[in-house]
Amino acid sequence: MTAYLIKNVSVVGAAPTDLLIRDGVVAEAGAGLTAPDATVLDGTGLVALPGLVDLHTHLREPGREDAETVESGSRAAALGGYTAVCAMANTSPVADTAGVVEQVWRLGREAGLVDVQPIGAVTVGLAGERLAELGAMADSAARVRIFSDDGHCVADPKLMRRALEYVKAFDGVIAQHAEEPRLTEGAQMHEGEVSTRLGLTGWPAVAEEAIIARDVLLAEHVGSRLHICHVSTAGSVEVLRHAKARGVKVTAEVTPHHLLLTDEKAETYDPVYKVNPPLRTAADIAALRAALAEGVIDIVATDHAPHAVEDKECEWAYARPGMLGLETALSIALDVLGPQWDLIAERMSRAPARIAGLEGHGLDPAPGVPANLTLVDPAAHRTIEPAELASRSRNTPYARMTLPGRIVATFLRGEPTVLDGKAVK
Amino acid sequence: MIRHLLSGADLDADTATQILDTAAEMATVAGREVKKLPALRGRTVVNLFYEDSTRTRISFEAAAKRLSADVINFSAKGSSVTKGESLKDTALTLQAMGADAVVVRHPASGAPHRLANWVDGSVVNAGDGTHEHPTQALLDAYTMRSRLGRLAGLHVAIVGDVLHSRVARSNVLLLSTLGAKVTLVGPPTLIPVNISAALAPGTDVSYDLDAVLPDVDVVMMLRVQRERMGDSYFPSAREYARRYGLDGPRMRRLPAHAIVMHPGPMNRGMEITPEVADSPRSTIVEQVANGVSVRMAVLYLLLGGNNR
Amino acid sequence: MAYPPAAQSSPPRQPSVKVILAAADVSRVVDRIAHQILEKTQGAADTVLLGIPTRGVPLARRLAGRISTFEDVAVPVGVLDITLYRDDLRRHATRAVGPTELPPGGIDGKRVILVDDVLFSGRTVRAALDALSDVGRPASVQLAVLVDRGHRELPIRADYVGKNIPTALAESVKVTLAETDGTDEVKLYGGATS
Numbered sequence: 030m031t032a033y034l035i036k037n038v039s040v041v042g043a044a045p046t047d048l049l050i051r052d053g054v055v056a057e058a059g060a061g062l063t064a065p066d067a068t069v070l071d072g073t074g075l076v077a078l079p080g081l082v083d084l085h086t087h088l089r090e091p092g093r094e095d096a097e098t099v100e101s102g103s104r105a106a107a108l109g110g111y112t113a114v115c116a117m118a119n120t121s122p123v124a125d126t127a128g129v130v131e132q133v134w135r136l137g138r139e140a141g142l143v144d145v146q147p148i149g150a151v152t153v154g155l156a157g158e159r160l161a162e163l164g165a166m167a168d169s170a171a172r173v174r175i176f177s178d179d180g181h182c183v184a185d186p187k188l189m190r191r192a193l194e195y196v197k198a199f200d201g202v203i204a205q206h207a208e209e210p211r212l213t214e215g216a217q218m219h220e221g222e223v224s225t226r227l228g229l230t231g232w233p234a235v236a237e238e239a240i241i242a243r244d245v246l247l248a249e250h251v252g253s254r255l256h257i258c259h260v261s262t263a264g265s266v267e268v269l270r271h272a273k274a275r276g277v278k279v280t281a282e283v284t285p286h287h288l289l290l291t292d293e294k295a296e297t298y299d300p301v302y303k304v305n306p307p308l309r310t311a312a313d314i315a316a317l318r319a320a321l322a323e324g325v326i327d328i329v330a331t332d333h334a335p336h337a338v339e340d341k342e343c344e345w346a347y348a349r350p351g352m353l354g355l356e357t358a359l360s361i362a363l364d365v366l367g368p369q370w371d372l373i374a375e376r377m378s379r380a381p382a383r384i385a386g387l388e389g390h391g392l393d394p395a396p397g398v399p400a401n402l403t404l405v406d407p408a409a410h411r412t413i414e415p416a417e418l419a420s421r422s423r424n425t426p427y428a429r430m431t432l433p434g435r436i437v438a439t440f441l442r443g444e445p446t447v448l449d450g451k452a453v454k
Numbered sequence: 455m456i457r458h459l460l461s462g463a464d465l466d467a468d469t470a471t472q473i474l475d476t477a478a479e480m481a482t483v484a485g486r487e488v489k490k491l492p493a494l495r496g497r498t499v500v501n502l503f504y505e506d507s508t509r510t511r512i513s514f515e516a517a518a519k520r521l522s523a524d525v526i527n528f529s530a531k532g533s534s535v536t537k538g539e540s541l542k543d544t545a546l547t548l549q550a551m552g553a554d555a556v557v558v559r560h561p562a563s564g565a566p567h568r569l570a571n572w573v574d575g576s577v578v579n580a581g582d583g584t585h586e587h588p589t590q591a592l593l594d595a596y597t598m599r600s601r602l603g604r605l606a607g608l609h610v611a612i613v614g615d616v617l618h619s620r621v622a623r624s625n626v627l628l629l630s631t632l633g634a635k636v637t638l639v640g641p642p643t644l645i646p647v648n649i650s651a652a653l654a655p656g657t658d659v660s661y662d663l664d665a666v667l668p669d670v671d672v673v674m675m676l677r678v679q680r681e682r683m684g685d686s687y688f689p690s691a692r693e694y695a696r697r698y699g700l701d702g703p704r705m706r707r708l709p710a711h712a713i714v715m716h717p718g719p720m721n722r723g724m725e726i727t728p729e730v731a732d733s734p735r736s737t738i739v740e741q742v743a744n745g746v747s748v749r750m751a752v753l754y755l756l757l758g759g760n761n762r
Numbered sequence: 763m764a765y766p767p768a769a770q771s772s773p774p775r776q777p778s779v780k781v782i783l784a785a786a787d788v789s790r791v792v793d794r795i796a797h798q799i800l801e802k803t804q805g806a807a808d809t810v811l812l813g814i815p816t817r818g819v820p821l822a823r824r825l826a827g828r829i830s831t832f833e834d835v836a837v838p839v840g841v842l843d844i845t846l847y848r849d850d851l852r853r854h855a856t857r858a859v860g861p862t863e864l865p866p867g868g869i870d871g872k873r874v875i876l877v878d879d880v881l882f883s884g885r886t887v888r889a890a891l892d893a894l895s896d897v898g899r900p901a902s903v904q905l906a907v908l909v910d911r912g913h914r915e916l917p918i919r920a921d922y923v924g925k926n927i928p929t930a931l932a933e934s935v936k937v938t939l940a941e942t943d944g945t946d947e948v949k950l951y952g953g954a955t956s
Contacts, residue, residue, distance in 0.1 A: 455855050455856055475858075476858070476859045478861075479843070479859045479860070479861060479862070482862065486896065488896045490896070491846045491847075491896070492846065493846040493847075493851060521846075754859070755856050756856075758846075758856040759852065759854050759856030759857060760852050760853060760855065761855055
């Protein structure tokens, strides 16, 4: 195993130092390190962060390998600075059995670019009717701890209550896609002035807020952990703030696109901007940014959702919702939060690792810690070219935008997955 | 010069007025022995219809043929993302056929905008989902101007299912551009609260048809689909008709000069009674005839020169 | 919505300008055409003057006015817009369509005299003949122009010519009339040699 000596790197924004990576861990940290056997990397101007952890990734395998595979998604993740991703359950077949989650977990191991932690479905076939075998998935080799019907809301309040209670047995958490389905029938975009003008059926903010309100009350009632996926509205932030003040065990994520893009993007009718929950207003963005800084929202999660060309190059109403995120998330966070490295590390690595219960991830580079880390060049800017992305799909909403920051290298347990900005394998 | 006509918002007052003036000249052709002009000889107009709408398709077809264009009717009803060819592949086919203009009717809002990215020719929106229907608004404006002599300063009530109406959206945009005042009337479930901010500041909303009628020059009744009942937009057809339908007694509340419009097809007995539809105030038949002239004007404006 | 770029026209290099007809000349020329029409049509019976926009229209009105002064005959005047019949539509941005106004008695069976300011290639007159045949069936069609500058591209000639002006192709003839431009004048603008 090659040792790496990173010279003059700022660890999470601190004064420059050297890091020696050997045998899968950070062996030494401090100024003026030498190691004759090590490959030396010049870390001048770079920031070392704990490897990013994505709590919300769609890898599309099994079922839609034309859009993404575990391997291609893992490569995209590594290039984005990630060392672990949680793979959502809405594959085909759905990840609602031990067999499917173990398959995804095994494919992740084989790709070896990031740790792929499968998320299990809450209900059989994501149908929202009866619980999937949550315990079997928890006990499987994949050791599933997060359960989600993402893409669908667990709308039935009794079923949601039971799921919240049931996963306490193995310290699980339900990640809710908060969308009251009766209020979003046929919904195409945020309900507001733009949807009125464009004649697209609206997705009202209240459809998200009502479910979050219900679920924080349920979680409080049964004393369970609840995670809210992709919070998108100012009203949701208020509900979460209230719940957290009451001591409810709720965590929440926001996606990079909900921190940056507004519903006005729909005016082109280009479905690359179609996503669920939809892009909201500038006021929502302001509230989400403030909530992220304050901690009402715990983490940034990508909701990386690759789609084949034919599912996006069509009429808006017929397009599938979702956008790519893994390779651009850190740049968006840097753009939105500025160089607040401790905050970025907290929201994109430490907190998601804690929520997911991922051992060895979310730890700042320090002696003895598993060498899961990424090196960022904050001074670099890059223009996003869809064709250059590692994902199999091209549905990035940031095409031709120039974004700050570039991932220079990523290490997974001491092995480089990205060097000089390029995937190692 | 505009290249496509996708929305009422594409037309500024000068361009809209030019279309209406041109339409007036085109209308004279209808009265001639030779109902044909050579202006678009050698041009190809494709009618691409993903929804049944015989009246709109025939109107565009007559308009194109009177201008000597070659017309290809491409009925793609039933095509969708799951079966048949994608819109993009269809666009590439039309492109290969040398379509100079594509007139598109589509159930998905924004489909004409997408199409405009994929073809070199001009795209005319002939109705897209619940979005817009700009040539309908032009023919409505033309009809109002013909009957009442002006558009600026007119007060127009648009009554009914505004939420789902492409006719209403295009009319609000065009009429406000041309200086008319619009009041939208209907049950609150069918009128988006933000419609004025979304489309045209100064647009009023009322839930009381009787209160609005004495003050308007034009009342435009929108088609209300009975299936909206099932979605709880209103309790019953009977209650809808009672509150928002235009019947004889209500029509007599209108000023003497006021006209009654309907884009068709009508639900007689629902939003309009036969007595009103067949009254001298009704412009419903004229609207159809004016549709051909206005569409001739639009096609000429888009295709009559080198506008690339 | 995409708009084509605005046409880039470079400012003309100071061309030589020569006044061919001054206001008084224009007036005399119009009088002469009016006399010729009366003479050739035996008193302008069953005759209709159709002006081709833009400047053919006021010219037609003036001719009718002079004819009525000379012989007390009221010759009906109309407007024939030829925009939709032009053969060069695709070479320009879309041209605005103007009104065609036929006199109340119509043109069927009448002698129609088309009136225009300048006769050049003949293409305008060709378009006018096409337009005319779509709006009626005159007994005969004649052509009156203020200026004939030559360079015909079609087998067309005028029946009444106010002034023949030999020109080079590169030169241009510009007619202004009081009704449309404020003054009566015919000018010759020089070509590349100037």
